[in-house]
Structures are given as structure tokens and as C-alpha cells.
Amino acid sequence: MGSPACGAFGEFGGRFVAEALWSPLAEVAEVFEEALGDPSFAARVHGWAEQRLGRPTPLSHLGGLSEALGGAQIWLKREDLLSGGSFCGVVALTQALVAVRLGRTELVGETATGDFGVALGQVGLALGLKVRVFMTRDDMAAEPAAVRRMEEMGLALEPVEGPARGRRGAMAEALRYVACGPERAFYVTSSLASPDPYPRMVAFGAEIIGNECARQLRERGVSADYVVAPVGSGGFACGLFGAFVQEGSVPGVQLVGVQSGGDASPTKGAASLVRGRVGVHMGTRSFVLQDELGQVVTPLTDAAGMAMPVVGPQHARWMRTGQVQYVELADAEAYAAVRTLARSEGILACLESGYGLAYALRLAPTLPEDAHVVVGLSGDGSRDLGRLARARGEGASS
Amino acid sequence: MGSPACGAFGEFGGRFVAEALWSPLAEVAEVFEEALGDPSFAARVHGWAEQRLGRPTPLSHLGGLSEALGGAQIWLKREDLLSGGSFCGVVALTQALVAVRLGRTELVGETATGDFGVALGQVGLALGLKVRVFMTRDDMAAEPAAVRRMEEMGLALEPVEGPARGRRGAMAEALRYVACGPERAFYVTSSLASPDPYPRMVAFGAEIIGNECARQLRERGVSADYVVAPVGSGGFACGLFGAFVQEGSVPGVQLVGVQSGGDASPTKGAASLVRGRVGVHMGTRSFVLQDELGQVVTPLTDAAGMAMPVVGPQHARWMRTGQVQYVELADAEAYAAVRTLARSEGILACLESGYGLAYALRLAPTLPEDAHVVVGLSGDGSRDLGRLARARGEGASS
Amino acid sequence: MNDRLNTLEERASARRPLLMVALVAGDPHLDATLDYMGILAEAGVDVVELIVPFSEPAYHGAVLQRAMARAVNEHLDWAQIEEIAAEFRRSYPSVALVVSTYLNRLMVAPTGPILEGLQSAGVDALWIYDLPMEEAAEVDALSESAGLPLVRAVSATTSLERFREIARRAQAPIIWTGHSGGELTLTGQAFEERLRTFGEYTRRPIFASMGVTTGAEAQAVVQAADGVLVGSSVAWLLEGRGPDVKERLRRHVVELRARVDEVAGQG
Amino acid sequence: MNDRLNTLEERASARRPLLMVALVAGDPHLDATLDYMGILAEAGVDVVELIVPFSEPAYHGAVLQRAMARAVNEHLDWAQIEEIAAEFRRSYPSVALVVSTYLNRLMVAPTGPILEGLQSAGVDALWIYDLPMEEAAEVDALSESAGLPLVRAVSATTSLERFREIARRAQAPIIWTGHSGGELTLTGQAFEERLRTFGEYTRRPIFASMGVTTGAEAQAVVQAADGVLVGSSVAWLLEGRGPDVKERLRRHVVELRARVDEVAGQG
Numbered sequence A, B: 001m002g003s004p005a006c007g008a009f010g011e012f013g014g015r016f017v018a019e020a021l022w023s024p025l026a027e028v029a030e031v032f033e034e035a036l037g038d039p040s041f042a043a044r045v046h047g048w049a050e051q052r053l054g055r056p057t058p059l060s061h062l063g064g065l066s067e068a069l070g071g072a073q074i075w076l077k078r079e080d081l082l083s084g085g086s087f088c089g090v091v092a093l094t095q096a097l098v099a100v101r102l103g104r105t106e107l108v109g110e111t112a113t114g115d116f117g118v119a120l121g122q123v124g125l126a127l128g129l130k131v132r133v134f135m136t137r138d139d140m141a142a143e144p145a146a147v148r149r150m151e152e153m154g155l156a157l158e159p160v161e162g163p164a165r166g167r168r169g170a171m172a173e174a175l176r177y178v179a180c181g182p183e184r185a186f187y188v189t190s191s192l193a194s195p196d197p198y199p200r201m202v203a204f205g206a207e208i209i210g211n212e213c214a215r216q217l218r219e220r221g222v223s224a225d226y227v228v229a230p231v232g233s234g235g236f237a238c239g240l241f242g243a244f245v246q247e248g249s250v251p252g253v254q255l256v257g258v259q260s261g262g263d264a265s266p267t268k269g270a271a272s273l274v275r276g277r278v279g280v281h282m283g284t285r286s287f288v289l290q291d292e293l294g295q296v297v298t299p300l301t302d303a304a305g306m307a308m309p310v311v312g313p314q315h316a317r318w319m320r321t322g323q324v325q326y327v328e329l330a331d332a333e334a335y336a337a338v339r340t341l342a343r344s345e346g347i348l349a350c351l352e353s354g355y356g357l358a359y360a361l362r363l364a365p366t367l368p369e370d371a372h373v374v375v376g377l378s379g380d381g382s383r384d385l386g387r388l389a390r391a392r393g394e395g396a397s398s
Numbered sequence C, D: 001m002n003d004r005l006n007t008l009e010e011r012a013s014a015r016r017p018l019l020m021v022a023l024v025a026g027d028p029h030l031d032a033t034l035d036y037m038g039i040l041a042e043a044g045v046d047v048v049e050l051i052v053p054f055s056e057p058a059y060h061g062a063v064l065q066r067a068m069a070r071a072v073n074e075h076l077d078w079a080q081i082e083e084i085a086a087e088f089r090r091s092y093p094s095v096a097l098v099v100s101t102y103l104n105r106l107m108v109a110p111t112g113p114i115l116e117g118l119q120s121a122g123v124d125a126l127w128i129y130d131l132p133m134e135e136a137a138e139v140d141a142l143s144e145s146a147g148l149p150l151v152r153a154v155s156a157t158t159s160l161e162r163f164r165e166i167a168r169r170a171q172a173p174i175i176w177t178g179h180s181g182g183e184l185t186l187t188g189q190a191f192e193e194r195l196r197t198f199g200e201y202t203r204r205p206i207f208a209s210m211g212v213t214t215g216a217e218a219q220a221v222v223q224a225a226d227g228v229l230v231g232s233s234v235a236w237l238l239e240g241r242g243p244d245v246k247e248r249l250r251r252h253v254v255e256l257r258a259r260v261d262e263v264a265g266q267g
């Protein structure tokens, strides 16, 4: 089946939802479009991002590691420095400001690791909104610190029962809640793989990251040859690539999205763009990891942020047009890359970022010293310390 | 006894160390003074602070909370947003760059919560230095995540045995290690209460925070009536106050340092400036919590960063001159303030910051709406979540 | 429109309340499903909804999510669904049959032939939960050429204007999804008023899915709607199983039928 | 300079190696300390160092840290220290006595009177661990007017130029702090050379504190230094206690004395 009618990215995207959600989402889309045309909206987003979320994050040149690798200069866009994942922050912020514009009084979202729930609390409470967060019982048990943090903020935390299906189960519950009270509740998501207008709104928030990065490169007099980012559902990468993808705007830069190949056995892993087929899941038409019957496959990967069976529609289009190259790397290589970075530069990246890093570590030695490779670090590795230690114990990659 | 000869702040400060450390510290002082006269040093510090540590941190106006309190406008300097305590970052950075200038190859420091050890790793490895961190066994057991993080970075972690005395025991061991190899090892500390030139160096790094804050206030067209900060050994407060304390430069601003009064019984707590007497401890002449025999008293407070029996000499001087007002507040009030901030604005501050916040929450309603109170948040409250939950359980303050 | 769908409209116009009951295909296995469909037909349902299970049933509540999770393990393909539909049609030529699923399950192969296969097997209409009108253009065309009309859903968030457009396109029953897998989105009077208003703009029967578990609730629903759709209470009954599950299923549906029929000719 | 300090200088000039042994006052209690001091005197030490415990012994190793932690519980004030010094002086008029502590303990009251009290009680010199020359101006003046000279420390990080300034001010033995509570900072030849050079610039005897635990080690130290300071091995022995602790203390010091004396007249 062909292109979606609403919020299309070429043949991808769309608003594939139950009827109960159509009109609420249409209303959100309408207000979001209106906001895009209002310069004061962008100013508010940028003001809050700077004054409340602590943006911009820096761009760090890794002089030592680049020299050790003996090739291209490696640069990191440092989303790891802001606590809790600054990607979640800008994404929650943009949507929360749309909610305020719509006169909604309650933000409703789902969280898997807890980061997005915390981000919703940070921006929602600051804006005087109520905040309700759906999280599966399994995820709650796995992330007690994030749960405690949300409790301290006084958020309404909704444990989701039923077959444990990570973010997807919680998302369904959150949407259902919104469908019951769309005049006050506003659905907010961190997933680029979502029904229109969410992929557009997530990208709008996340693009702050790429715009900063492009400006920082200009200020440092550097033109990037490669921009590399991890791709789970793809929000962070979409934001980082956004400033570079427009034809002509930054000529000659190769964009690379790196997905998790799990333990490197071909039928597992989370590389939706490499091993998925076109389908509709989570309200959007995109690449979906699925079996021959159309049942969605649960990806197996150690990186929490990468375990998504469907990718944002922007990436599906960029793969089709060839504007971005997508590859998969095994978990073991991501672990090794995280460790290399920690030991050489004292920067502890999250495992998710390890896939992009690992690609850069392979790539840099093949390039001349005046080439520049930018890697997007999407977050800090505190949460992965246990996994890193176990992976080292198993000798997976040391 | 009177004023110290070296690194004096009025009658406070000095370099009260064993002979073995005198010359190494004198050499550090000399190079530090030379660096202060070299504009390229300041440029390097600021460049790394921005490009590697992610400074500046934002200044946030709390519109909602200020309105709810019905008085002065509350502003927060947001050191909580940078992971691991950005105060540690700038302080480690400044000293590490002095070490590089001196041609030293190894940074040696102590850490209690682990934050400073991580910060040493971050800046030391980036600068191509080896990093050795001393930490008591008790502190290591209490902070497994920080220990794992330092292990991932490949730092030389030195467990300190002997009577558990937190940072003080580890500091003694670190200094002793440096005394054995002063031609390669460089001592680095996060404590403002330390022998010269460390109080000057710590302040030089931390003042970046106050300078940013003063500039941000100017940019927002605001002139602060109060600047409030928590004071343990006082490094963070010293950095924040630095830009405001010079007579004439910012007229009319009242500076307030808030210490922990522990459980509010008069002989406990950590309020060295309120309840201490002049003495020499940790190499500096300042206010020391001590008994009538001159034995140092271990402060009892729930806030890790506040449990210091001696305060940096700058604060001792400012108390004498009246340039800063110092008060103590009970732990229970700090818990309540952290919770109020979390619930009203979605910002989870560390318990340490709760003392300053609590003061501001008392103060704001007594002031007119056009008054401005700036509170320095020294870090994020992830580490205090367990304590907060227990304090709530005990009904201490809810 | 085929005879069975015509009959539903006629009954609705005659104020004879309609009963639709849903079953998850393959819960717990395909043969059982055929037996259960027979029981529904014998007990007098007007329409059987045969749910083709999907691994991600985002718009179903916990009971049907569990039923689908069980059924997914049966790995049913479209040929098996056609078979079961054809078998049912042979035994019960006059009971309407709606197949329902999520869009992704129709995208594993060219969709046109899947629709044609279902139509030939005697399926009367297809309900795709996550395909709103605006995104349906292509499926509409395929549905038209396959002669397999789409069931359209409406809800509490559907404006009257939007309802009229949906109704204009509808060639099969319309379903009011009045509970979103859990809570009712409109209750009591508001529900009745909305249904009455909508009813004025369409001749298609409107079934309401309201989380009904008892005959009394079903009866209340058909005071306002042309018919009632009962789903999770049946899946819940089947989940318990045990030796007398078929008899309990039969009694449940007979009770629903009886209570619903008490409303005949009223309103 | 008093007679006892003069005697030390004369012995050093005559190449008669000196022995100084340290005890923590109040470990485990004050009476025991007086007994232990007597044992040292009887066993022939030239100098007793009486360590006044401080809660934060930053420049001591683990053994003396533990000893001080025990002694801090005895809550000794300066009057008690004076008493014990006076008592010792009455019994042993010719054994030199150095009192040592951290600066903070001298700041609880006007420092001049504390120094005067110690001097009157028969203390020969005062060693303040954390008071380097540059910060000592005021204490120097008080020490001068009280007639209680300061022991000065030197170390591997002390330059020759700095040593000469320290030596110039010294009115009492100088102590080479050659280990920093653990590792030696200079070993073997380097240590000997440095001591020899320093020795050329002062008439004050230089005691070396080198973590000595055995007679053989003590003997090695006095090959290069005028005397040896033994501290933690004694504290370690006392820490074990048991019924025969005094006898073991006596034997340890007698052995140190004997081995040290074997070097007499050499070098």
C-alpha cells in the first residue's frame, strides 16, 4: 500500500490510529502548524531550552583519541553532559509548549527507561501543567531511581500491567487515556515512530541539537565529512541529521545512522532499516521488524534506547532517497567503543551511543587527518555501568 | 595566633603542611601565579570549560514558585543540570591545566562521593594525564556507581584503609603519595579548605560560576538583592559569591551562606562558621568545628557535601568583614525545600542545595515582588533520592 | 451490498436490536474458533466478528490483548482465515461475518488479493482498527474492487461533520467504539444523545462497543444503538476454559440475545 | 639552649649515635604513658618524643593514627601534659624530652602560656608537625620568649638553600622526615648523600625518621644521620599489649640502643 495522506515523508509516515484518536491528533497537528508559523513560538522554545534545559551542549574535539587512531579528527556532540538525556528535554519541551498553546492542562506520556518521564516532569511542572506517566511494571522494577525521581516530583505514575512490551505497551495505555479526555489531556512522546504530527514535533525539538552542532562547526571553522548517530526509533539522529540533510545546505557531508545488530545473529537485533520491511506500527508507515505474517518482532539488544521494532518515518524516507546511509553493528562492538572512549578521553557515553562511536572508530583511521567525523552522543552511560562491567566479565570485547 | 604568611585571606588561609609538602606546594603556587598573569591560560580554562564541560549552565527564573510564594522573584543558578556536579568539573580543570603547565604527568586527588574522582578522570584523561584517586573503603562501598565509572575510565583507584574519616583520611593519603613523587605527581583537590595555593585555585575555577551568573543577570536586566548558596567547605559558594563580593562592583546585594545545622541540636551539625572556632585544619587557618581541647568534631548531617568540619578561608574572612552573612538550617528544612522545588518546578536538587533553597523559601515571601533572590544549586539530587524517601517516611518534613 | 448486510439494515430499520459477538481467531487454536463461531451462530447472533490476531493490539484492552498474545502463537496466515470463513459460511449461510485486524497484517502481501480471498470465502466486511478514513483511500479502492466493504468506526471524539463524511462512505455497519479498551468515553444520556444524532444521518446500522459483560448492559446499549458488539467478556470466558466452556459460551450468548431482544420495537 | 640539648649536640659531634623514641601520650592512658617513658629512659634513649594526640593526624601513618585515635578518648589537656612532663623530669633529669603535636591543639588557648608551661615542666623542645618555617613567625617569637625551642623538620623535598635557612633558625634537633607515614621518600645512597650534605650546614643533630622497626634498620639509619627517631614500631608493640608489654617494650628499646651504639665513632 502506498503513501499516507497526513504527515507524509514520501511514502512514509501518516496517522494510522483508531478513530477515537484521529480528531485529537488532528487538532494537535493544526495547532502545531500554526505554532510553526509564529516566530514567538520558536523564541519560547529556544528561550526555555537555553534558560531551563541548559542548552546548547558542547561540541568536543577529541585531540588525543584522533591522534591515537591516526586518521580523521573526531568530534562529539555532547548530549551526554546534560543529565537525563537532553534529547528528552527538548522533545518534551516542544510538545509541552504546543499543549499550552492548545489550552491543555495535563501532559500524558509513556516512558521506558524513565528519562522521558523525568523530562516530562521537568518541563510540565515548570509550565504549570499536570503530568501523567505510563510505565510498564517491568520497566518500573528495572529503573527504581527514575521512579523515585518521578515520585519526588509528584507526577501521576501509572503502572501498566499486561504482557510486558516496554514502551509500546505503555504508549497504548497513554493514548487510550488521552482518547478518554482529549479536551484536557495532551499526549507527548519521545518516539519518532509515532502517528502524525508526532514525528514532525519530535524532529522540531530534536533539530535544535543538529542546528547547534552545525553552528558550532562553523564557529570552529570545520566542515564535517561524516555525521554519525545511533538510530533506535531515530529521534536523536533525526535531530542531529536535520541541519545537514537538506540538499545544498551542507554539501559533501555523509550522514550515517547506526543501528544495533544485537548479538550479530541475523534474525535478531534492532536494525529495522537494515532487516525490517515496510509496515504500519505505532501509528506510522515505516520500516518494521516483523515476521512473514506481519507480526512485530521484539528486537534483542543490550542497549535500552535501541530496542525499537519500528523507526521514525523520516529515516525510512532518507534510506529510500539515499540521503543517509544506515548500517548495523553488533552490541559487542558498541561496548568496546564505549570503553575506548572512557579510557582515552574520560567520557562515559551510554551504550546506545556506542554504535555510532564504534562506526567512527572504524572509519577514522581510513580517512586523512584533515577529515572530520562528528559523532552524536545521545546520553551518559551511568545506566549502562552494570552492563559494561558484565560485558567485560564475559570477555565480550576487551 | 595571627595571620598566615602564604596565601592569606586576612588572618585566614595559609599553607600549614608538613615540611615534605611545603616545596611542592610552593612550586604549584608559583606556577599558578604565573598562569594568572598569562591571558592564554584563562583562555584555555574557558575554552575547555565551554567545549568540554558544557558551560555555561543556565540561570532559571522560577515564575510559578515565586508567584506561589507571593514575594520576591526566585532565580536558580543551575549547576544541577551538568552531570556529576559541574563545580567539580571546573575545579578539576583549572588545577589540571596548572599541572600540565608544570609538566606533571599524574593527577592525584581524593574523593568522597566519587564526583570529584570522576571529574578528575574527565579532565585528566582528556589532557593526556594519568589519574590516581584516593577514596576510603567506606565511601567506596557507599558509592558503587561512581567507583564503577572510575574503573571504566581506567583510573588508578586507591582504597584508603584506617579509621574511616571520609574525605579527610583520603586527602592525607593523597598528599602523602604526592610528597613521595612531587616531580611527577600533582595534587588536586575540590576542597576550599586546603593549604595554599589550593583555596586560590579552587576559587579561580569556581568563580566561573559566579561570573556566568552575574553576566546572565545583566543580560536579563535583573539586579540581585540576595545571592544564597550552601556552604560545606565552601568552594561552590565561594565561586558563586566571587563575582558579587567585591565592594562597589555589585552594590546592594546581600550574600548569604547557608550551612547545615544537622538535626538542629546545637553541638552537632556542620555549621563551622556559626559554631566553630578559629583553628588550623586541612592545612588552612579558618573556622573549625572542634571541642575545647582542639580535637576536630565530625559533623553530623545528612548532606554528604556539607559534612565538613572546616570551611575555606575566604568564608572565614567574609564572615569577619561582614561581606557575607552565614546561617545554619536544620536538615529537615533542607529536605522540605528540595521536595517543594521538585513538586513545583520539576527540578530535583541535591540535599546540599536544599539549605540554600530553604533559606530562599523563607526569605522570598518577606520581600516585594520586584526583589530578586538568586539561589545556587550545586548539583542534582539523584544521589539523595533514597534519603529523601526515608525522610518522607519518617514524616520529618512532609 | 450483499444480502446479509442488507438484512442487518432491514432489521435495524424495524427496530430489531442487533447482536455482534467477537472472537479471536486461533484462541486457543483454529478448530476451537470454528466451534465457537458455530455456537454464536446457533445462539442467534446477527454478526460474528473474527479478530485476526496481531502482536501489537494497541487499541484493545488487557483481556483481548492476552487473547491475541495466545493466538499469535498459532501463526495463522490469510489462507487459514479464508478457510475458516468458508467453512463457517457453508454451515451458516445467513449469519454475517466481519473480519477485523490491524493494518500491518494486511501489508505482508499485495492487499488486493487478500481482500478478494476473504470476500470469496464469504466474509461480509473488513474492519481495520488503525485505518482512519483519511488514510484509507487506497484500501477503499481495493475494498470496492474486491466487493468487501469496510466497517467504519466512530467514537466520542468524532464530530458530527466528520460522522457525516464517514457515513457517506460506509457500505457496511458502523461501529461506535465507546470504550477505549477500558473506560467508557461517554456514558448515559450523553451517549444516547450522540447515538440518536448520528443515527439520523445514516441508514447503516450502528453497533456500539461499550465493554458490555452482562445481558443487562447489552440491553441498555441497544436502547440507544442499533446493535451491541460484545468482545472482551467472551474472550474472558474462553480464557477460563475448563470442560464446560462451550456450554458456558452458549449460555452467555443466549442470555445476551434474549435481553437484547426484549428491546425490540421500542424506542 | 639548655644542657640536655647541648649534650645531644656534643654527642653528635663525637659521632655517638643518638636514639629518639616516640610515644603517644594517653595510649592507652596517661599513667601507662609515664611508665613507658620511664622504660625508654632506663633503656637509654637520648630523647623521648611525647606525641600529644590530635584527632586528625594527617601526617602520620596508620599505626600512629590508630594510637592517636585511642589516646584522643583520654581527653588530655595541656595541664595533664605538663604534669606528666614534670613527673618524667623529676625521675630522669638528663633525658631530653620533646613534645610534639599538630598546630590546632595549641590554638585552644593563648599559645604563649602553653609554651611557658611546657618549658617550666622540663620539656626541652616542641615539634609542631604542620607548622612550616614560613608560617612560624609568631610561634617562633613565642618559643623564643618561653625559652622552648622548636624542632624543625626537613625532608627529601627540602632544597639545600631551604635547609640552610631552616638550620639557621634551628635551636634544637632537626628531624629528617624521610617517610611520609608509609613509603620511604629516599632510600640508600641518595638518603646518605643528602644527609651528609645537610650535616655540613648545621651543628644541630639531625635525627632521621625512616619507619624503622628493627635494630638493624636503626643501625643503617645512623650510618648517615646523627640519630634515629623510632615511632610507629613502638606504637605497634604497645597496641598488641598483653601482660608482658612493658618487658617487650624494654627489650625492643634495649636492642635499638645496642645496635645503634655499634656505629659509635664510625663514619
Ligand SMILES: Cc1ncc(COP(=O)(O)O)c(C=O)c1O
Binding pocket: A059, A060, A061, A062, A063, A064, B044, B046, B047, B048, B049, B050, B051, B052
Ligand atoms: C578548549 C579546548 N581546547 C582544546 C581541546 C582539544 O584540543 P586538541 O584538539 O588540540 O587536542 C578541547 C577539546 O574538547 C577543548 O575543549
Ligand SMILES: Cc1ncc(COP(=O)(O)O)c(C=O)c1O
Binding pocket: A044, A046, A047, A048, A049, A050, A051, A052, B059, B060, B061, B062, B063, B064
Ligand atoms: C525561556 C523562559 N521563559 C520563561 C521562564 C519563566 O517564565 P516566567 O518568569 O514568566 O514564569 C523561564 C524559566 O526558566 C524560561 O526559561
